Amino acid sequence: MQVEIPWVEKYRPKSLSEIVGQSSIIERLNSYARSRNVPNQLYSGPAGVGKTSSAIVLAKALFGEQGFKQNFLELNASDERGIDVVRNTIKDFARTLAFNADFKIIFLDEADALTADAQQALRRTMECYTKTARFILSCNYSSRIIEPIQSRCVIFRFSPLTDAEIKKKLSEIAKHEKLDVEDSAYDAIVYASEGDLRKAINILQGSAFLGKKITDKIVYSVSSRARPVEIRELIKLAFSKKFIEAREMLTKLMYDYGMSGEDIIIQVYRELIEMDEKAIPTRVKIDLVNVIAEYNYRIVEGANERIQLEAMLAQFMKYS
Numbered sequence: 024m025q026v027e028i029p030w031v032e033k034y035r036p037k038s039l040s041e042i043v044g045q046s047s048i049i050e051r052l053n054s055y056a057r058s059r060n061v062p063n064q065l066y067s068g069p070a071g072v073g074k075t076s077s078a079i080v081l082a083k084a085l086f087g088e089q090g091f092k093q094n095f096l097e098l099n100a101s102d103e104r105g106i107d108v109v110r111n112t113i114k115d116f117a118r119t120l121a122f123n124a125d126f127k128i129i130f131l132d133e134a135d136a137l138t139a140d141a142q143q144a145l146r147r148t149m150e151c152y153t154k155t156a157r158f159i160l161s162c163n164y165s166s167r168i169i170e171p172i173q174s175r176c177v178i179f180r181f182s183p184l185t186d187a188e189i190k191k192k193l194s195e196i197a198k199h200e201k202l203d204v205e206d207s208a209y210d211a212i213v214y215a216s217e218g219d220l221r222k223a224i225n226i227l228q229g230s231a232f233l234g235k236k237i238t239d240k241i242v243y244s245v246s247s248r249a250r251p252v253e254i255r256e257l258i259k260l261a262f263s264k265k266f267i268e269a270r271e272m273l274t275k276l277m278y279d280y281g282m283s284g285e286d287i288i289i290q291v292y293r294e295l296i297e298m299d300e301k302a303i304p305t306r307v308k309i310d311l312v313n314v315i316a317e318y319n320y321r322i323v324e325g326a327n328e329r330i331q332l333e334a335m336l337a338q339f340m341k342y343s
């Protein structure tokens with residue numbers, strides 16, 4: 024069988040116009056491209072929302088395909104070989120003249136993984152090459168970037184993508200791949216991906232691996248997520264003191280969907296918050312959130328998942 028390239032690469036945007044959402048950011052980047060000049064930039068936001076893609080298509084718009092190959096350098100700041108390797112690579116790259124342009128672009132991913140000292144060193148490197156290079160830094164939290172770097176950059180805040188934006192992109196891919204995706208399956212992917220388009224596309228590809236027809240059942244099993252109704256059922260069972268039934272439900276979730284203890288606890292939290300006042304009153308939710316926090320901590324610390332989840336359900340019963 025032919026090995027398929029990951030769809031996140033296959034369907035990576037090729038131009039600024041193909042970026043979904045982030046409209047005010049894309050407008051600014053378009054104007055940079057038109058003026059053929061860009062400032063240093065800091066892209067902050069969650070994973071899978073188009074930060075890397077935006078840097079790439081901006082550079083392509085400025086340099087063209089040929090110039091892009093020579094004038095664009097992508098580095099990961101969390102490179103385990105250390106900041107020195109990163110700085111030397113930047114030096115080698117920035118030293119030579121740009122092809123058919125006034126500057127080169129250095130894209131540094133996960134800049135917030137750098138320690139404050141390493142960021143100071145990066146700041147000095149940025150200053151050394153102001154004439155010949157522009158930096159685009161990408162991070163999850165801009166607050167983890169030192170002030171002197173922030174003040175040298177225009178900051179762009181990327182948002183999680185909306186349900187509609189994710190659906191739109193997925194349906195384009197589905198059409199191209201000749202998939203038959205049920206509406207409920209789209210909803211399931213949107214639910215499981217939480218605004219992260221990379222995750223959404225990966226779930227779609229994982230589901231398509233099992234066949235062209237994609238149902239919500241397939242999506243939930245591929246993404247190790249339970250149906251929201253099943254999680255709510257689990258909460259209701261525990262809350263109404265039906266321990267045996269709650270325990271059976273738990274077994275089903277862990278075996279049918281291959282969910283880990285942490286997967287389940289996070290989804291229990293998400294559904295509890297969304298459940299309506301009649302099912303569980305707000306004042307009780309507050310107590311239950313505290314219970315969830317305690318057991319989440321225990322699981323993360325390495326206690327037996329199964330026992331902790333059952334103990335959590337037992338705690339829920341106290342509040343019914």
Ligand SMILES: Nc1ncnc2c1ncn2[C@@H]1O[C@H](COP(=O)(O)OP(=O)(O)O)[C@@H](O)[C@H]1O
Nearest residue numbers: 031035042043070071072073074075076220221
């Ligand atoms: N806003 C977006 N528009 C179009 N595709 C996107 C967008 N965000 C993510 N993607 C898809 O997800 C993949 C990962 O996106 P990427 O730009 O690397 O995200 P980030 O750098 O924010 O983690 C891309 O290859 C693309 O297929």
Ligand SMILES: [Mg+2]
Nearest residue numbers: 074075132161
């Ligand atoms: Mg990225």
